[in-house]
Amino acid sequence: MSHHLVTINVNGIKRSDTVPARLTLADFLRERLDLTATHLACEHGVCGACTVLVNGETARSCLLFTVQADGAEVTTLEGLSEGSELGxxxxxxxxxxxxxxxxxxxxxxxxxxxxxxxxxxxxxxxxxxxxxxxxxxxxxxxxxxxxxxxxxxxxxxxx
Incomplete structure (x- = not known):
């Protein structure tokens, strides 16, 4: 399986990693970046549990390959925090x-x-x-x- 270098701005922090071509964005966020608020449920894009913002628009991270988000700005629930206060x-x-x-x-x-x-x-x-x-x-x-x-x-x- 081929691997690709990606750079994604996640929650305001630029992250680079070499990833397999078929690694989903959900798995990248959860497994590589330990951003576990992105949940996986149906893994078919139906339920919305894996929703993140990609360049300001909602996206099902279980349906998006990490390589497709190369160069994008991704926001997870963790990125909406205002310090220790709830948004x-x-x-x-x-x-x-x-x-x-x-x-x-x-x-x-x-x-x-x-x-x-x-x-x-x-x-x-x-x-x-x-x-x-x-x-x-x-x-x-x-x-x-x-x-x-x-x-x-x-x-x-x-x-």
Whole structure:
């Protein structure tokens, strides 16, 4: 199997490594960089647990080869942290009980991050549509939608 040198800016840090051509970005993040908030579940791009931002847009890291991300800027859940403080989306999830087991939460948070960047004040219907590509087996999504609405409020008032 061929190997390739890649350089990827991950969470603001330039990382270079020689990787097999078929190493997924999810496996690169988890195994090579120890960024374990990127979760693997279905490994078919259906569930959204592996969602990361690639050049500011959501991507299923289980479907993307690391070599395809060469030169890109990748953001994982760890990259959204504001020091030891939760970001507004994470804080909203905490306060509104938008998670149960938490396995799907990183994918939801990154999806919401992109959603709110594109549309800072979405309607409930736009939130539901925006979250349509992420699956949660524990909740009924009501609390997740409420968490997004809370994040909108928090981002709007700077808290």
């Amino acid at each position: 507004p989306i994470e804080q909203a999830f905490w306060e509104k009980h938008g998670m149960q087991c938490g396995f799907c939460t990183p994918g939801f948070v990154l999806t919401i991050f992109e959603l709110l960047d594109d549309n800072p004040n979405p309607t409930r219907e736009e939130i539901i549509e925006g979250l349509g590509g992420n699956l949660c087996r524990c909740t009924g999504y009501v609390k997740i939608v409420e968490a997004v609405e809370e994040a909108v409020t928090r981002r709007g008032d700077g808290t």
